[in-house]
Amino acid sequence: MCISLTILAVGARTLPLLLALTGLELLTALAAGVRLGSLRRELIYFTTQTTVITGLYCFQIGIPEGLWPGLRTSWQIALAFFPGLLLPRLVPQSEMTGILGKILPYRTAFVLAMSLRFLPMLGQEAREIYEAQVLRGARILPKDLLNPKNWPDLVHCLAVPLIIQGLKAADQVALAARAREFGRFEKRTYWGKG
Amino acid sequence: MTAPVLELRDFSYSYPGQSKQVLTDVNLRIGPGEWHCVLGATGSGKSTLLKAVRGLLPNQTEARGEVRLPRASSLKETPVGLVLQNPETQLLCDTIGEECAFGLENLCMEPAKMTGHITRGLTALHLEKPLHTPTSALSMGQKYRVLLAALLTMNPVLLVLDEPGAQLDPYGIKRLTTVLENVITDLGMSVLMCEHDPGPFADHVTHWWCMEEGRLTSLPSAPEFSRTAKPIQPTAKDSGNSLISGMATPCPPQRETRAGQRPPVLSDLRNCAPSGHSSFTPSEVISLRNASMGHPDSDPVIRNAALTLAPGTLVCLTGPNGTGKSTFLRTLTGFLPPLAGSVTLFGKPPRTRDFRGRVAMVLQNPQRQLFENRVFDELAFNLKRAGADPETIPDRVKETLTQCGIAHLAEASPFKLSYGQQHLTGLASALALRPEILLLDDPFAGLDHAYCERILSLITTLARERNTLVLWTTHRTDVQPHTADVRLRIEEDHLVSC
Numbered sequence: 001m002c003i004s005l006t007i008l009a010v011g012a013r014t015l016p017l018l019l020a021l022t023g024l025e026l027l028t029a030l031a032a033g034v035r036l037g038s039l040r041r042e043l044i045y046f047t048t049q050t051t052v053i054t055g056l057y058c059f060q061i062g063i064p065e066g067l068w069p070g071l072r073t074s075w076q077i078a079l080a081f082f083p084g085l086l087l088p089r090l091v092p093q094s095e096m097t098g099i100l101g102k103i104l105p106y107r108t109a110f111v112l113a114m115s116l117r118f119l120p121m122l123g124q125e126a127r128e129i130y131e132a133q134v135l136r137g138a139r140i141l142p143k144d145l146l147n148p149k150n151w152p153d154l155v156h157c158l159a160v161p162l163i164i165q166g167l168k169a170a171d172q173v174a175l176a177a178r179a180r181e182f183g184r185f186e187k188r189t190y191w192g193k194g
Numbered sequence: 195m196t197a198p199v200l201e202l203r204d205f206s207y208s209y210p211g212q213s214k215q216v217l218t219d220v221n222l223r224i225g226p227g228e229w230h231c232v233l234g235a236t237g238s239g240k241s242t243l244l245k246a247v248r249g250l251l252p253n254q255t256e257a258r259g260e261v262r263l264p265r266a267s268s269l270k271e272t273p274v275g276l277v278l279q280n281p282e283t284q285l286l287c288d289t290i291g292e293e294c295a296f297g298l299e300n301l302c303m304e305p306a307k308m309t310g311h312i313t314r315g316l317t318a319l320h321l322e323k324p325l326h327t328p329t330s331a332l333s334m335g336q337k338y339r340v341l342l343a344a345l346l347t348m349n350p351v352l353l354v355l356d357e358p359g360a361q362l363d364p365y366g367i368k369r370l371t372t373v374l375e376n377v378i379t380d381l382g383m384s385v386l387m388c389e390h391d392p393g394p395f396a397d398h399v400t401h402w403w404c405m406e407e408g409r410l411t412s413l414p415s416a417p418e419f420s421r422t423a424k425p426i427q428p429t430a431k432d433s434g435n436s437l438i439s440g441m442a443t444p445c446p447p448q449r450e451t452r453a454g455q456r457p458p459v460l461s462d463l464r465n466c467a468p469s470g471h472s473s474f475t476p477s478e479v480i481s482l483r484n485a486s487m488g489h490p491d492s493d494p495v496i497r498n499a500a501l502t503l504a505p506g507t508l509v510c511l512t513g514p515n516g517t518g519k520s521t522f523l524r525t526l527t528g529f530l531p532p533l534a535g536s537v538t539l540f541g542k543p544p545r546t547r548d549f550r551g552r553v554a555m556v557l558q559n560p561q562r563q564l565f566e567n568r569v570f571d572e573l574a575f576n577l578k579r580a581g582a583d584p585e586t587i588p589d590r591v592k593e594t595l596t597q598c599g600i601a602h603l604a605e606a607s608p609f610k611l612s613y614g615q616q617h618l619t620g621l622a623s624a625l626a627l628r629p630e631i632l633l634l635d636d637p638f639a640g641l642d643h644a645y646c647e648r649i650l651s652l653i654t655t656l657a658r659e660r661n662t663l664v665l666w667t668t669h670r671t672d673v674q675p676h677t678a679d680v681r682l683r684i685e686e687d688h689l690v691s692c
Contacts, residue, residue: 006305129563131546132557135546136575137576157565165608180297188300
């Protein structure tokens with residue numbers, strides 16, 4: 001379901017299709033138990049992303065020609081990634097690893113499942129780093145980012161530390177998995193499949 | 195003599211590509227039912243030792259000496275169970291049942307047999323919860339015990355624990371101590387742990403070791419501080435450092451701040467009507483009136499808080515994991531609006547944009563904030579963004595580095611420093627702006643006594659000499675609570691004075 005929604009987002013290039021897909025994804029979110037009020041943060045990301053992408057399009061092909069392509073591209077990206085955020089809520093962890101394990105080598109399936117699982121944790125990490133850097137003086141508040149001069153701060157102060165923390169977390173997860181014998185045998189069994 | 199479950203003989207190791215040995219001629223012997231504790235400074239090689247014992251060091255060709263690991267009685271078992279420091283990055287599944295099944299799946303156990311093993315593991319750890327309980331709904335202490343239960347299902351003979359006290363509150367540590375004692379007594383397992391704050395475990399540890407620069411030495415008896423849990427106090431350890439050397443003795447619990455300002459006050463204002471901003475006086479930098487705090491889409495974690503804090507106050511906020519300490523700090527910095535009541539800083543509702551430079555916050559692991567190529571540049575960044583005169587920046591950076599005792603690291607890469615040095619760099623970058631309010635989120639987590647003393651000295655002197663209001667959260671039991679002028683605790687959704 002989530003993969004289908006992501007594929008549909010890539011092909012949805014007209015306003016009616018984008019609106020219909022947005023409605024479908026919001027319904028899926030409701031079915032997954034997501035309260036729409038809790039999507040404020042995602043809305044901020046979408047607004048920031050749209051501002052940046054539309055700005056770049058307008059810079060390249062002018063105003064107003066760049067407005068719709070910029071908005072459409074940002075909308076498509078958001079619709080493509082949103083189902084990925086819903087996936088961990090819709091499919092239990094072991095089931096997801098099991099399903100992926102049928103079509104992929106189990107090590108690859110594990111990496112994919114872990115990437116989805118730790119996405120919220122990385123989001124939390126991003127928030128904490130963001131807030132601490134803002135107080136250090138980094139110009140990365142939404143209003144600051146309206147000025148392209150401040151965009152390098154976003155890379156230096158947020159993206160670089162976040163990548164480093166992401167790599168460290170990946171190392172920890174790998175170590176924790178190996179400590180519980182992940183990879184000891186060529187195959188593994190799945191609980192609940194007995 | 196009983197056969198050991200683990201033996202290391204003259205074991206040495208250096209990480210690939212590095213000439214310096216992290217472990218040098220380590221000799222260690224652990225017998226059945228023994229509880230060994232390794233003490234030592236941050237970066238002395240303790241974690242590397244634990245990975246060696248578990249057989250998880252990269253490139254074993256860099257190792258010399260002998261490691262005799264315990265043998266599993268069957269292919270469906272693992273002889274050594276390792277729990278690393280942070281439970282969050284080790285919980286790999288959504289529910290406790292799946293988490294406990296993970297290791298068994300890797301050992302290719304038949305699925306039908308797993309549930310029995312899982313239930314036994316959870317029962318041994320006093321975690322009689324439904325198997326579909328989400329791991330995200332557990333407290334930090336429960337998460338740690340789920341990880342232990344997941345290992346117990348794999349029938350290890352030796353449990354290896356890296357800093358179990360670093361992430362747990364006193365209640366979590368107490369429960370962990372009890373279950374470890376049971377595991378040793380009932381199941382005959384052995385325990386090897388590294389710990390900066392071994393006080394709570396001291397009565398159960400049978401063998402003590404000290405790790406210094408990769409060398410492991412046996413201690414004839416329990417170190418005194420372990421049994422008495424001597425609290426950490428600020429010291430004048432680093433000579434030539436004005437801020438640190440200015441603090442020769444711990445400050446009294448309550449004292450007046452600078453002349454003309456009233457001492458810090460914690461008042462119960464629950465029945466007072468909220469006052470307007472015009473009532474702000476310079477002696478109240480933080481004011482809470484009937485304030486409820488929490489996330490907008492959930493119940494408040496703190497209700498009806500009333501508090502007034504003056505400049506130069508040292509405030510310590512304690513409370514079990516997950517009670518709302520971080521939420522409290524986020525509300526003060528304006529990233530979360532209060533759910534009810536009023537929160538003011540300098541007489542105004544907190545707006546992050548307005549307080550940049552005046553309010554500084556240091557994360558639990560401040561090394562997460564580092565991104566520059568040199569320590570010097572980390573500090574200079576803050577000053578540049580605050581619009582400081584470029585000509586004064588080098589002097590101010592050097593002054594702050596000297597105050598923090600890390601002037602010699604100015605040209606070093608922040609990413610190549612030790613854990614403790616990175617911690618001080620993160621703190622120094624916050625101090626460079628000379629903030630009026632300094633907020634620290636669990637600044638002592640994972641640090642050894644020496645670094646805790648240095649940080650405590652720094653923040654104490656900062657409050658006394660510069661009149662900075664310093665508020666830190668902690669769950670460490672050994673960090674001198676009497677250093678704080680105001681001691682707060684979050685208890686059952688309320689902020690109370692201790």
